[in-house]
Amino acid sequence: MAIVPLPEQPKINENKSQNMGCAQHGTGCTVVFQSNAGENVDNRELCFQKQSFLDRWMWFVGRTLFERMHMESCRMLIRDTEKGKAVFADADIRKGGFICEFTGPTYTMDEYKKLHDPSNNHFLQIDDDRFMGPSHNADDLINHSCDPNCGLVYRDGIVKLIAIREIVKGEELSFDYSTTMDEDCWEMECLCGGHNCRKVVRDFKYLPPDVQKKYIALGVVMPFIVKKITVS
Numbered sequence: 572m573a574i575v576p577l578p579e580q581p582k583i584n585e586n587k588s589q590n591m592g593c594a595q596h597g598t599g600c601t602v603v604f605q606s607n608a609g610e611n612v613d614n615r616e617l618c619f620q621k622q623s624f625l626d627r628w629m630w631f632v633g634r635t636l637f638e639r640m641h642m643e644s645c646r647m648l649i650r651d652t653e654k655g656k657a658v659f660a661d662a663d664i665r666k667g668g669f670i671c672e673f674t675g676p677t678y679t680m681d682e683y684k685k686l687h688d689p690s691n692n693h694f695l696q697i698d699d700d701r702f703m704g705p706s707h708n709a710d711d712l713i714n715h716s717c718d719p720n721c722g723l724v725y726r727d728g729i730v731k732l733i734a735i736r737e738i739v740k741g742e743e744l745s746f747d748y749s750t751t752m753d754e755d756c757w758e759m760e761c762l763c764g765g766h767n768c769r770k771v772v773r774d775f776k777y778l779p780p781d782v783q784k785k786y787i788a789l790g791v792v793m794p795f796i797v798k799k800i801t802v803s
């Protein structure tokens with residue numbers, strides 16, 4: 572009987588000295604995914620192929636390890652500002668770098684409408700009828716900007732804040748709230764002071780097409796919104 576070699580299985584290898592960064596978390600990443608041949612592989616591919624239970628399990632363990640390390644290594648500072656509390660980078664962060672995970676209980680649209688405080692809204696829309704409520708951690712305090720340095724990536728039920736450009740230590744962290752909004756029941760006056768400030772934060776569908784296109788290209792728009800938007 573002929574011996575058929577098993578297909579090469581990817582393995583997860585912590586290797587700080589050989590850090591070339593992963594596609595998902597950028598070069599600040601301290602875990603490198605390697606094939607058995609010793610070549611770095613794109614962990615985003617590894618994460619989302621998930622062809623078998625074993626692959627899925629390995630991906631889950633790897634992701635948990637990944638984010639534990641990042642949560643420890645990515646330091647954020649919460650400070651009081653004239654706009655209220657805000658979150659600042661306590662280290663330089665590379666473009667694409669993972670900053671933190673957003674967490675919180677989930678609610679329906681009806682529950683959200685009853686529970687949110689329009690003047691201090693810490694809910695995040697993650698689907699047409701699903702909102703993530705406050706976590707009472709730093710992720711609740713990350714402010715909106717019309718010229719943000721971060722964005723939210725949502726996959727497999729996990730919401731991650733990533734840097735969409737280089738961030739230097741001391742900068743306030745922000746993302747564009749419109750990238751998560753398609754609710755038609757809440758708007759916010761914007762005081763971000765950005766050169767392109769829209770003055771009011773509204774649903775993604777109301778953004779200028781070039782702004783929509785930029786955020787979609789960066790991968791920082793909630794998937795349930797992207798499905799509905801046609802950008803030429």
Ligand SMILES: [Zn+2]
Nearest residue numbers: 717761763768
């Ligand atoms: Zn603004």
